[in-house]
Amino acid sequence: MxxxxxxxxxxxxxxxxxxxxxxxxxxxxxxxxxxxxxxxxxxxxxxxxxxxxxxxxxxxxxxxxxxxxxxxxxxxxxxxxxxxxxxxxxxxxxxxxxxxxxxxxxxxxxxxxxxxxxxxxxxxxxxxxxxxxxxxxxxxxxxxxxxxxxxxxxxxxxxxxxxxxxxxxxxxxxxxxxxxxxxxxxxxxxxxxxxxxxxxxxxxxxxxxxxxAPRPSTAVSRRPVRAAERLPAYVDAAVQGECERVATAALGAHSRVLLASSIALGQLCGAGALPPATAASDLADAARHMITNPKCDCTDREITRTITNGLRLGSTRPRRIPNRKAA
Incomplete structure (x- = not known):
């Protein structure tokens, strides 16, 4: 040049x-x-x-x-x-x-x-x-x-x-x-x-x-409830919120948003409040649009790696879970 x-x-x-x-x-x-x-x-x-x-x-x-x-x-x-x-x-x-x-x-x-x-x-x-x-x-x-x-x-x-x-x-x-x-x-x-x-x-x-104008995502709002889960309401709300962020992430911000949400849920996994398999599965579902978008370079392997890395990193810094007494 x-x-x-x-x-x-x-x-x-x-x-x-x-x-x-x-x-x-x-x-x-x-x-x-x-x-x-x-x-x-x-x-x-x-x-x-x-x-x-x-x-x-x-x-x-x-x-x-x-x-x-x-x-x-x-x-x-x-x-x-x-x-x-x-x-x-x-x-x-x-x-x-x-x-x-x-x-x-x-x-x-x-x-x-x-x-x-x-x-x-x-x-x-x-x-x-x-x-x-x-x-x-x-x-x-x-x-x-x-x-x-x-x-x-x-x-x-x-x-x-x-x-x-x-x-x-x-x-x-x-x-x-x-x-x-x-x-x-x-x-x-x-x-x-x-x-x-x-x-x-x-x-x-x-x-x-x-x-x-962005429209509320319907896919993550209908997250299925697994019979074996029994997640506390505040944990389920956190999962819903992070999956919503991933599902609506703009082109160019996919990796950043997915990693941040994976870290956030990893902190709940590290605290024993959320099964890692549940977090990984829900995040992968929310990130599906990143693979199907023809203008995005994200691959299934990259998304899986980002989720795995984020959950692992978050679990090293567990979130402090409040001691909630039954009503």
């Missing part, structure tokens, strides 16, 4: 941070593992040793993203990095309108919804269905991607925490809490992310905020 490219990427990182958007280093534009992935010095929750800056809890790219110009200047001067914007911490919800990949089959519902060929057509169909203003959707900060896609930047709505969504059939994704986008100026083998509309992020339309 030339010094000019490194300098341009540093300037782009400083520009994003100057808008109040926390940024973090991605891999270099020519990295064989992938120019869109977090830099190699970030680690997942499953591999966290709880040392260094993680001694008080795992710190991933989202927690470590920064706006400090001095630190950004040093980080992007030492090595060549693409730029990730931590959308949730930046208060952003970014709509990603994709182009179909070469050789991909048309979406199954394309004909039923007007024959859309890419994400913008799908967004137009969605606006028509929900009564939204398609033209107004484009009156916001807009970035083009190297493969012909579009990123539309919006403000996160107040009072709700919007995460990530994926709809590969419609060719529309969103990035919010737990997600990131490449800042304009970032480079991949396909080209450059370019700012084409330098407007402030518009407020997210209310109809779309309602559509994207």
């Amino acid at each position: 030339t010094r000019d490219i490194r300098s341009a990427l540093r300037s782009a990182a400083l520009d994003a941070a100057g808008r109040g958007w926390p940024v973090f280093p991605l891999r270099a534009p020519n990295d064989p593992i992938g120019a869109k992935k977090p830099a190699s010095f970030f680690h997942g929750g499953a591999r966290c040793t709880r040392q260094g800056y993680c001694r008080d809890g795992h710190q991933g790219w989202e927690e470590l993203a920064i706006t400090d110009p001095d630190r950004i200047g040093r980080a992007w001067s030492r090595a060549t990095h693409n730029i990730g914007i931590a959308c949730g911490r930046a208060g952003l919800l970014v709509i990603d309108l994709d182009q179909p990949k070469p050789g991909a089959l048309p979406p199954k519902n394309a004909e039923a919804e007007g024959g859309f060929a890419w994400g913008a057509d799908a967004l137009a169909a969605l606006c028509e269905r929900e009564g939204g203003d398609f033209t107004a959707m484009w009156e916001t900060r807009t970035v083009t991607t190297p493969r012909g896609g579009i990123h539309l930047y919006y403000q996160q709505p107040p009072g709700v925490r919007l995460g990530n969504t994926q709809d590969p059939e419609r060719l529309i994704d969103t990035r919010g809490h737990g997600g990131y986008v490449l800042a304009p100026g970032s480079i991949t083998p396909d080209g450059v992310y370019r700012l084409v509309e330098d407007l402030p992020p518009a407020p997210l339309p209310g109809w779309l905020a309602r559509l994207l």
